[in-house]
Amino acid sequence: MIELRDVAYAYPDTDHYVLDGVDLTVARGEVVGVIGASGVGKTTLAKIIAGFIPNVEGGTLDGSVAVDDVPISSLPLAEAVAQVGLVIQNPFNQISGAKFSVREEIVFGLENTGVPRDEMITRVTDVAALLRIDHLLDRSPYALSGGQMQLVAIASVIVMGTPVLVMDEPTSQLDPGGSRMVFDVISALTDAGTSVLIFEHKVELLREHADRIAVLAEGRIIHEGTPRAVLTDDRLESWSVGSTRYTRAARAARGAGIVHPDAALPVSLSDSTEYFTTQRTGR
Ligand SMILES: Nc1ncnc2c1ncn2[C@@H]1O[C@H](COP(=O)(O)OP(=O)(O)O)[C@@H](O)[C@H]1O
Ligand SMILES: [Mg+2]
Incomplete structure (x- = not known):
């Protein structure tokens, strides 16, 4: 479960608060879609929930960010990543670059978690089958298309089995079939109790798969509701979001x-x- 209360944030060396007064809750097993104009702070919010901000990027963070009642920004990053899986916006940056095969790339995050070798292998095989990338496991991560790389990046996060997943435009490189498959995988994970927060422009997929949609504008969640209510709201265009x-x-x-x-x-x-x-x- 994710609970954000009055979250405000300014990047280092700036006095401009990109986010100011964000309140948002994602319950266990719930999928919440966040939509909002380019530059409104979606990626910033994703990094805050995953503990990358302020742990790695610094800046001034106010308010409270809790995942399963643990204040995430007070955890060392190594502990935060065990709570929250973050699929970052650009899959090319998610790939470690240190590995020679897709299999090693996906297993990379598990290697220092104490998961036994046999279980690691099973988990990688399972997640690869789920995302239909089994045939890529022995390839070089650099010999992949953008869409394949995005699926590998998603696999490398899902394999960690965190109770919370934050996905920042996870289908940007995927065609409609690939995007639909990723949303089907998300639905399967939430059925098993994972909480998912997904920043996404593909509103028709959110309409189908999200329990709730929240609109980020003016530094905060300006509106939220069922996909149907939000996507037919007359103010949608004024928030620079497409219907x-x-x-x-x-x-x-x-x-x-x-x-x-x-x-x-x-x-x-x-x-x-x-x-x-x-x-x-x-x-
Ligand atoms: N490292 C940074 N330092 C200063 N400003 C930043 C930094 N990263 C992003 N920003 C600014 O924060 C705002 C929100 O960016 P971002 O979270 O990437 O928005 P979105 O993901 O919604 O497009 C933008 O105005 C962007 O220019
Ligand atoms: Mg972004």
Whole structure:
């Protein structure tokens, strides 16, 4: 479980608070999607929850950040990484660069945790099968496409089995099929009790897989709710966040007077079919 209370943060050598008053809770087994404009502080927030900020990057952090009731920013990084797995935004930076095969790359984080060798091998095999990268295990991490590298980066985090996962745009290099698979894996992990906070632009996938969506704007969580409520909110554009194509099409139809103005907006293909079948004005 993640609990953020009144979190504020300024990077070193700046007096500008990038985040100021962030309140957010992610329960055990819950998936919360965070959306927000570029530069709003998503990556910063991800690093705070994982203890990289201020442990590694310094700066001024106020408020409280707790993971399973442990104040994460007071833990040494080695202990924080056992609590929170962080999939960083750029998979090329997640790869250690010190290993000759994908298998070694994925096992790397486990090596100093005291997990027995046999279990390490089983865990790597399992996570590779889950993310469908078994055929890559003996390849060089440098002979991978961007999408494959992203899956390896995700595998190297999931293999740690942390109770909390923070994912910063984890599907940026993936095609629609790969993105969907990653979200299916996330759903399987949350069924097993993992809490997941995911910073993601692909709102249609969040609509399907997130329990809740939170909007980061003006340095704090400005709004949160069910995917349906957030993604049809009239203020979405003013927070520089895109809505689903179904909602956009419905708004355009409403603007043109083709559908009844008061009907709830659709956020999925099936909603949309129903909406355009039942809400036509006949014009
Ligand atoms: N190391 C840093 N030092 C100073 N400012 C930074 C640093 N990293 C990011 N920022 C600034 O913090 C703000 C939030 O950045 P970031 O968290 O990367 O946003 P997002 O992930 O939402 O695009 C931006 O204005 C960015 O320029
Ligand atoms: Mg970012």
